[in-house]
Amino acid sequence: MKQWKRGTKERSRRYVSEAYVQTLAAAAGISMITAFLFYRSVWGMCTFFVFAPLCLKFRQKREAARREVQIQKEFLTAMESVSGALMAGYSLESAWKYAQQETEQMYGIQGIFSRELRQLNQKLFMHEPMEQLLYELAERCDNEEIYHFAEILLYAKRSGGNMTEIIHRTVCRMQEKHEVLREITANVAAKRAEQKMMMLLLPLMLWFLTVSSPEYTGALYGNPAGVLVMSGCLAGYLGALFWAEKIVDIPV
Numbered sequence: 001m002k003q004w005k006r007g008t009k010e011r012s013r014r015y016v017s018e019a020y021v022q023t024l025a026a027a028a029g030i031s032m033i034t035a036f037l038f039y040r041s042v043w044g045m046c047t048f049f050v051f052a053p054l055c056l057k058f059r060q061k062r063e064a065a066r067r068e069v070q071i072q073k074e075f076l077t078a079m080e081s082v083s084g085a086l087m088a089g090y091s092l093e094s095a096w097k098y099a100q101q102e103t104e105q106m107y108g109i110q111g112i113f114s115r116e117l118r119q120l121n122q123k124l125f126m127h128e129p130m131e132q133l134l135y136e137l138a139e140r141c142d143n144e145e146i147y148h149f150a151e152i153l154l155y156a157k158r159s160g161g162n163m164t165e166i167i168h169r170t171v172c173r174m175q176e177k178h179e180v181l182r183e184i185t186a187n188v189a190a191k192r193a194e195q196k197m198m199m200l201l202l203p204l205m206l207w208f209l210t211v212s213s214p215e216y217t218g219a220l221y222g223n224p225a226g227v228l229v230m231s232g233c234l235a236g237y238l239g240a241l242f243w244a245e246k247i248v249d250i251p252v
Contacts, residue, residue, distance in 0.1 A: 023059045027052040037206050038230040040221040047234075067112065071141050074113030076174055078103050079149070083171040086164040093124050116141065131157065145174070192248045199244060202237055 030051045035044025081102040085095035100117040107114055120133050134150035149170060156166045209217050220226040 019059065019063070020056075023055050024052060027055040030055070033203070034234065037203060037210065038234050039227065068143065071112055071143055072145060072178070074103055074107055074111055075141075075143065075146060076171075076178055077106055078113060078117060079167070079171045079174060083164075083168045086167060092130065092163065096124060096130075097121055112141075188248060195244045195248050199241055 028048055031045050031048035034047045034051075035041060038044060078099040081099035082092075082095045085098040086092065090098060096117065100114065100121055103111060103117055104114045109115075109118075116137055120137060123133050124130065131150050131154040134146060134153060138144070138147035138150055152166065152170055153163075155161075156163050206217070220230055
């Protein structure tokens, strides 16, 4: 078990290192394009120190959003398995073991929630209370849906209600919610694609003018006034990028 955990940590560190290098490489590429289009000078590569933290922050935000979506997806799969197992006559503890097997089959043993379910079942074997484990799981995953389910489970236990029926109804509501979220996400993705296409227009137009009619843009390079003008254009472009990202960044 210790060797498995060590291997998982090493793979996680390797992934983080690769992602960090890829992000810095992307920032360097953007800096090279900026140096050519806006400054025509190697000094334009100094914009790397602006783009690097922006790219890192952007990647972290996207990775966090992707992780949250994946956790919700895997959690719904696990809950569907738990509900089905309970309706088939399994005990609650056995239902979670069944959910672990189903989740590992669908997302692999290295899936985000697969690892969490494995840890949860190990603690269940040590007779730790289910609701407490779910609260801890919600805190580790930073997921509000898991926290609400833990509260529902705690209420059902205290009230002596029909656990199978309560979990089944909860899963049905979760399925309806995720269906609505999928529709919203699809619409947002379409708007995001439009935004990306619009944001590419300025660099493409500048490149086209530079190649086809260099005399129109020649006065903007190699002099202090041109540097100030192009720096102002770059700042305005970055501001427009940030604003457009805020517009399409609809929380779902």
